[in-house]
Amino acid sequence: MQLTLWTYEGPPHVGAMRIATAMEGLHYVLHAPQGDTYADLLFTMIERRDRRPPVTYTTFQARDLGGDTAGLFQEACRSAYERFKPEAMIVGASCTAELIQDDPGGLASRLGLPIPVIPLELPAYQKKENWGAGETFYRLVRALARPARPRPASAARAAISSARPRSASATATM
Amino acid sequence: MEVPIARFLNRELGMELVEVGTPYLHRTHLAAELALLPEGTRIVEGQDVDRQLDRCRQAAPDLVVCGLGLANPLEAEGMTTKWSIELMFTPIQGYEQAGDLAELFTRPLARRQRLSV
Numbered sequence: 001m002q003l004t005l006w007t008y009e010g011p012p013h014v015g016a017m018r019i020a021t022a023m024e025g026l027h028y029v030l031h032a033p034q035g036d037t038y039a040d041l042l043f044t045m046i047e048r049r050d051r052r053p054p055v056t057y058t059t060f061q062a063r064d065l066g067g068d069t070a071g072l073f074q075e076a077c078r079s080a081y082e083r084f085k086p087e088a089m090i091v092g093a094s095c096t097a098e099l100i101q102d103d104p105g106g107l108a109s110r111l112g113l114p115i116p117v118i119p120l121e122l123p124a125y126q127k128k129e130n131w132g133a134g135e136t137f138y139r140l141v142r143a144l145a146r147p148a149r150p151r152p153a154s155a156a157r158a159a160i161s162s163a164r165p166r167s168a169s170a171t172a173t174m
Numbered sequence: 175m176e177v178p179i180a181r182f183l184n185r186e187l188g189m190e191l192v193e194v195g196t197p198y199l200h201r202t203h204l205a206a207e208l209a210l211l212p213e214g215t216r217i218v219e220g221q222d223v224d225r226q227l228d229r230c231r232q233a234a235p236d237l238v239v240c241g242l243g244l245a246n247p248l249e250a251e252g253m254t255t256k257w258s259i260e261l262m263f264t265p266i267q268g269y270e271q272a273g274d275l276a277e278l279f280t281r282p283l284a285r286r287q288r289l290s291v
Contacts, residue, residue: 037223039243040243040244044242044245045242048246049246050246050250057223059222
């Protein structure tokens with residue numbers, strides 16, 4: 001018998017938290033209502049870590065929904081950067097916050113912080129925790145890795161000209 | 175639950191309230207309880223976790239009643255904690271169980287004493 005949605009794996013933002021906790025110098029700003037801070041206990045109680053995971057929650061309340069939750073999120077990013085001075089930040093929404101559609105990635109990019117800020121798109125009602133962890137790590141690596149060295153142009157040109165017949169130049173003069 | 179329990183701790187057990195935090199404060203429903211708290215008690219609604227932890231460390235209280243997310247980190251910092259969730263699943267209502275409620279708070283203090291070197 002399989003029990004319902006988040007019994008065996010949590011929502012994907014919990015997977016993202018696991019990646020942030022497993023690394024040094026990385027901070028996660030999570031747009032999430034107050035109740036979502038329960039996730040800390042996965043690390044402090046289940047795993048018995050001696051400190052909280054490196055996550056800042058916006059902890060918006062019901063009454064905030066009539067106001068500027070986007071502003072709340074930007075302020076959370078700014079103060080998290082000031083306090084923790086991480087080398088990089090990942091930003092996103094929890095399952096509940098996804099419903100208010102604030103676009104954390106876009107909001108964070110407009111702050112102009114001097115560190116890489118990597119937005120996470122974690123659809124909480126289609127994907128679960130382990131996928132979230134894998135996706136977070138993938139986005140991190142993509143954002144921080146140097147671009148691949150391009151193939152030298154001369155080698156590419158030589159490969160093309162040796163394959164094509166010479167008659168191509170005759171049609172070009174029409 | 176936080177405000178009534180804080181009132182009980184202060185008036186029945188003589189505990190000094192450094193800060194009373196609650197996720198949601200309904201001032202009308204809790205008016206009678208709020209009136210019984212000492213004048214000037216710091217009551218905080220909602221949680222900016224990092225700022226609350228700053229205040230907590232600065233105050234260096236003898237006992238911190240907090241959620242499971244914070245208890246072990248605070249114990250690692252040398253503070254004595256009490257799991258708030260226990261107040262949810264332990265029967266603590268009524269005169270017959272007032273003693274049990276009080277004991278929930280003395281237990282961490284007694285444990286700290288027994289373990290100190």
